[in-house]
Amino acid sequence: MNATGNTILITGGGSGIGRALAHRFHDLSNRVIVAGRRPEALDETVAGRKGMAFLVLDVGDPANIAAFTARILTEHPDLNVLINNAGIMRAEDLTAERDLADAEATIVTNLLGPIRLTNALVSHLARAPDAAIVNVSSGLAFVPLTSTPTYSATKAAIHSYTVSLRQQLRGRIEVIELVPPAIQTGLTPGQANNSDYMQLGVFVEEAMVLFKQQPTPVEICVDRVGFLRHAEAEGRFDRAVAMLNAR
Known part of the structure; x- marks a missing residue:
């Protein structure tokens, strides 16, 4: 993936990782379009930034995805990078019958x-120069x-789907x-102030170093996520599950 000279769409761009990525890619002379449900948050992301x-x-x-696709391809026909970042995370108690609204919304x-x-944009991206799709998963x-x-x-x-997507789109x-x-x-709630978690700015700076590598790694994994990413391959999956959930 080229680190500069792109037109990039980032979902979930009104806050968190999406906003931070939008700013870092914009700093590298990319045109960046952020998308999300809250216009006031999106406006804060692009404020004072020409080319966003x-x-x-x-x-x-x-x-809404269909209408959005028609609009973005009309207004930004040079779009060549999609970053699927939008997501929600909700706690669930599986020990008794419950309302599945949170589970269904998460899916x-x-x-x-x-x-x-991705389906709505893949044909366009296949024709775009230096096209890339970035899917944000998790440790x-x-x-x-x-x-x-x-x-x-x-x-x-999403990890599994991304592996299949990569194979099918190889060379395109x-x-x-x-x-x-x-x-x-x-x-x-409370995540932004959790001292056990990685600082957002530190994470994005380390991730951007990897994005700039040529060739770009197929997985952008900062050092801190290695404990989870490689747990099964390194024969410590059960220990990792126990340690993660002991918190």
Whole structure:
């Protein structure tokens, strides 16, 4: 993936990892479009930054994705990079029958959303020069946080889907997986101030070093996520599950 000279769409760009990536890529002379459900947050992301724009998008709504796709390809026909970053994370108690609204919303946002948006844009991207798709998974794709079971499952699914996408698009669109560890963001209550989590700025700076490598790694894994990413391959999966969930 080229680090500069792109037109990049980033979902979930109103806060957290999405906003931080948007700013770093914009600093590298990319045109960046951020998308999300909250226009006020998106406006804050692009404020004072020439060459950045925002469009409202609900990745959980197929009709909205269709309308959004038509608009972005009209307004930004040189789009060549898609970063599927939008996601939600909710705690769930699996020990008794419950309302499945949180689980269903998580699947729609974290899994169906990226699948639908990628599907809507893949034909365009296949014709674009130096095209790339970046799917944001999680260290929890490889070792689940049992208090957020559906979130962990959707990220495991995104990892698997990304492997298949990479194989099918080989030679036409570069497919990259960004694998964050626990980051200080507003994804869940109290997370932004959790001293056990990696600082957002530190994470993004380390990730951008990897994005700039040529060739770009197929997985962008900062050092801190290695404990989870390689747990099974290194024969310590059960220990990693126990340690992660002892918190």
